[in-house]
Amino acid sequence: MGGYGKAFRKAFPYTVPVLTGYLFIGIAFGVMYAEKGYSFLWAGLMSLLVYAGSGQYLAVNFFVPGISLFQVIFLTLMVNIRHIFYGISLLEKFNRIGKKRWYMIFGLTDETYSLLCTTKVPKEVDEEKFLFAIALLDQLYWIMGSIIGALAGALIPFNSEGIDFAMTALFLVIFVEQWGNRQNRIPAVIGVVAAVVCLLVFGADSFALPTMLCIVVVLFIGKSRLDKTEIKYESEEEEETCSQ
């Protein structure tokens, strides 16, 4: 098991933004779940087994008399359908990993996905261990946050309104980082424009799926152009993307 300590030490600084964000939104989840009557053990269990930010926020509403499991599945699918995308970008990276990749697949939250895709593995650590360390650390923060929230959130009068902006800020930061690489710019714009248009057309509750379809269609249509752009820039910039 050599090299894990090093992998965790190297991975930690990259996970600090997620640490901040997950502690805050995890606490918010714990507080909401506790208000329904569930103790920190339940919050911890859910964060251990489910491990999904917006999915767990939504799930808090399932714990009412008369809920049907069909409803639970349908609503969970709706809010988490975007995750199907994540695996596509990580197929090659994950297929190099052994049994641990099942845990990595389980842990593909928005935040972990973003880190796994955009973090350059430091030269002196093993890629597999480094990626695993990121995934595991992220989930530990999430579990910690939800337990703290369930335990103390109700006791400490703290106005946490707006704290979930940490997640928005994290994605913005990653967006800026990605923007620095020219070949990412057109797909990035496609993602933003598709999401805004679909948000306006379909509304906040159901725009994820149409957005994903739009993105895929536009990326397909633009393939010849985008592929060409990538070849053009390849010589100029050394790139680290998910599929390498």
Add this chain to the structure above:
Amino acid sequence: MLPISVGMSFLIIVVVALTTFGTRVVPFLLFPKGKTIPPIVRYLGRVLTPAVIGMLVIYCLKSVSLMKNPHGLPELIACAMVVILHVWKRNNFLSIGVGTVLYMFLVQVVF
């Protein structure tokens, strides 16, 4: 006091867990280890990342209403702060920390 039985509570957690895992595992079931990934999927995997990050930014801001007061101003100001700070200093922690505290201040105190 739980609103529903312990058994049902467990069941809900397990169902949510399996459904969530399902959405994450699909691509890996379609293209298991050893199976060649078609060039079109590899292309998609490469260009999807920046597109999805762009989508996630909007996803986070989906509940912002431009029509109602304060017309998305707190979000606009805080996002601008994050971007400016990050382009300037390239420090994740600083950009996210200052942006979040500023946003909390804006929604709690100013607007």
